[in-house]
Amino acid sequence: MTLKEELSLVENAKAGSKNAVSLLWDDITPKLYGYLVNTLRDNALADDVLQETWLKAITSLNKFEPRGVKFSAWLFAIARNECRQHWRKNNKTVILEENDETEKLPDSFIAKENLNDKILVDEILEKLPEVDREILRLHYISEFSFKEIAQILNISPLNARLKSFRALSKARANI
Amino acid sequence: MFNKKISNSFKHWGDKTKKFPDNNEVLKQKVLDSLQPIHESVKEKKPFALRWLFLTVVPALALFLTLNFWQNSRINSLSSVETVDFYEGGQESQTVSYDSAAGLNNKSIQATGLAMEESFVAKIADKISMPEPEPMISPMPPDYYRGNADITDTREYLKTTFGLDIKTRKVEKMHTRLKTIIRGYDGRIDNANLNEKYASISFVLPKSTYESFVQEVTEMFPEKFISIHENNTNLLWQKQNIEQQTQYSSTTLENLKTERADNIKKYDEKIASLNKEISRLDNSMYALVAQKKTVSSTDTETLKKINDQINYLSRIRSDHTHELIKTMTQHEKDLANFDNQIKNTENNLVELGKQDTKLINNVETVNGTITLRFVSLFEIVNLYIPVYKSFIIICILIIIGYILFGRKTKEIELP
Numbered sequence: 377m378t379l380k381e382e383l384s385l386v387e388n389a390k391a392g393s394k395n396a397v398s399l400l401w402d403d404i405t406p407k408l409y410g411y412l413v414n415t416l417r418d419n420a421l422a423d424d425v426l427q428e429t430w431l432k433a434i435t436s437l438n439k440f441e442p443r444g445v446k447f448s449a450w451l452f453a454i455a456r457n458e459c460r461q462h463w464r465k466n467n468k469t470v471i472l473e474e475n476d477e478t479e480k481l482p483d484s485f486i487a488k489e490n491l492n493d494k495i496l497v498d499e500i501l502e503k504l505p506e507v508d509r510e511i512l513r514l515h516y517i518s519e520f521s522f523k524e525i526a527q528i529l530n531i532s533p534l535n536a537r538l539k540s541f542r543a544l545s546k547a548r549a550n551i
Numbered sequence: 552m553f554n555k556k557i558s559n560s561f562k563h564w565g566d567k568t569k570k571f572p573d574n575n576e577v578l579k580q581k582v583l584d585s586l587q588p589i590h591e592s593v594k595e596k597k598p599f600a601l602r603w604l605f606l607t608v609v610p611a612l613a614l615f616l617t618l619n620f621w622q623n624s625r626i627n628s629l630s631s632v633e634t635v636d637f638y639e640g641g642q643e644s645q646t647v648s649y650d651s652a653a654g655l656n657n658k659s660i661q662a663t664g665l666a667m668e669e670s671f672v673a674k675i676a677d678k679i680s681m682p683e684p685e686p687m688i689s690p691m692p693p694d695y696y697r698g699n700a701d702i703t704d705t706r707e708y709l710k711t712t713f714g715l716d717i718k719t720r721k722v723e724k725m726h727t728r729l730k731t732i733i734r735g736y737d738g739r740i741d742n743a744n745l746n747e748k749y750a751s752i753s754f755v756l757p758k759s760t761y762e763s764f765v766q767e768v769t770e771m772f773p774e775k776f777i778s779i780h781e782n783n784t785n786l787l788w789q790k791q792n793i794e795q796q797t798q799y800s801s802t803t804l805e806n807l808k809t810e811r812a813d814n815i816k817k818y819d820e821k822i823a824s825l826n827k828e829i830s831r832l833d834n835s836m837y838a839l840v841a842q843k844k845t846v847s848s849t850d851t852e853t854l855k856k857i858n859d860q861i862n863y864l865s866r867i868r869s870d871h872t873h874e875l876i877k878t879m880t881q882h883e884k885d886l887a888n889f890d891n892q893i894k895n896t897e898n899n900l901v902e903l904g905k906q907d908t909k910l911i912n913n914v915e916t917v918n919g920t921i922t923l924r925f926v927s928l929f930e931i932v933n934l935y936i937p938v939y940k941s942f943i944i945i946c947i948l949i950i951i952g953y954i955l956f957g958r959k960t961k962e963i964e965l966p
Contacts, residue, residue, distance in 0.1 A: 389586070390588075391588055392586060392587070392588025394583045394586055397582065397583055397586055398579065398583060401579050401582065401583075405571060405572075405575070405579075406569040406570055406571055407569050409569075409570060409571060409572050410565075410568040410569040410570055411568075413568070413570075414568055419572075419573075422572070423572050423573075423574065423578065426572060426578065427578050427581060427582070430578070430582040431581070431582060431585050432966050433966065434582055434585050434586050435585060435587075435966070436966030439964065439966055441964070445963055449963065450963055453963040453965060454965055454966065457965050496560060497560050497561060497563075497564035498564075500557075512561060515561075515565075516561040516562055516564060516565030517565040517568045517569060519565070527963055528963065530963075544557055544558065544561075547557055548557055
């Protein structure tokens, strides 16, 4: 969906068009849900965060200003914030900080994942720091451009591109 | 290649990861139910668009600085061209300026004292900053005489004056070295000044060593750090002046000598004539005295007549004697006067000969001035990048712009 189409749907949604919201849902949800599942590693939790994200977005739709920001990017920023709040509530370290070390997933989970899916990419991702995983998720699952990733992560586009390049380099080194 | 393969793997992985939740329809319905139409859109007052202000001001400033620099360069080059044209059109002198922005030509015009320089400078004074006054290389000959040089005379007596401005960070060392070089080329140093940041040397060189000297000195410094001025002036007017004066003095000497000889000749003739008359009177008086002795003493009337005649002749003789003495005195004065004039004219000719020799020596030598100025690092940068100030300002503005707008993207406002 192009930016123009998306903004047109958002305007209709602001006017109360359920059809517009439905179309937005159908377009964005697969990416957002895939992102959340990959980030939270918990389908039920991902369902909750997905619902919470959409509800917040819909109720605050009048606050959304489309100047240079895609609606989907805005939605992902809300989702990211929801994830942080969840981790904070559960006394977990916020793992999306830039200088974060490689997240050590529970061995059982890794083992389970390894058993279920032996895809090379998952193995590579496991060895990367969360910051790099976040960049790769946003780029390859959510299909955001570097400018949009920069908006979501609140960094410069150049920095986003650099981080992506470094993440890929690390992935290559890990292989 | 390998990166592309990884990238493709990630794309494939990304596509596989996308999915709807199991209870998609339930969640979707909940969201749709929560939708309320917004009747009144709250329009917030937009903040002042600093980005747009910046994006407008920076290019405008860059354009202004560029145009300003271009205009200054154009005016400088125009001033150089105009003065050269004027100078060449003036008289027989030639001016060769290797550095159009050096300002030598302006100094030459100041030396000539012509009104055109004032009007020209006044015209551009408000627009550009003129270079600092530099020492005048050589005073030009006065125009009132130079205009009288015969145009058909094609001889050349070129007097060369040389000026060299050097920018260096080793003023004292270079000052010493240049003095040694000048002496090495059989030159003579007439004046040398030195302080911490400025030095100058005035010197005279034989013309035969001039070219080699210039080559050696200019090779010592990078091209951008030196500014050479050379002025060649034809001193034909001086040569013609000496020649005319010599010719006049020679003619005068000849005339004086002829007049002196004529004067002596006339004097001799007059003296001879007077002496002859006096001798004739003496003879007449002797005859009357002899006649008187033969006359009886009683013949008083005859004696009285003879005495009257003798007295008359005696008076005439006395007058001739006075005239003779007067003529001799006047002749001595005339001779002294002639001798004096001849001596003066001969001295004048000797002096003119010396002036001629001096002129030739002058033409065969080169007068030069070398100035050394301390150059700061900023000035060095300016030599290579003349627009460095504008460049630095634009760079600073770009950095500020990057810090303000480029470093981070606009933060997404979360609900």
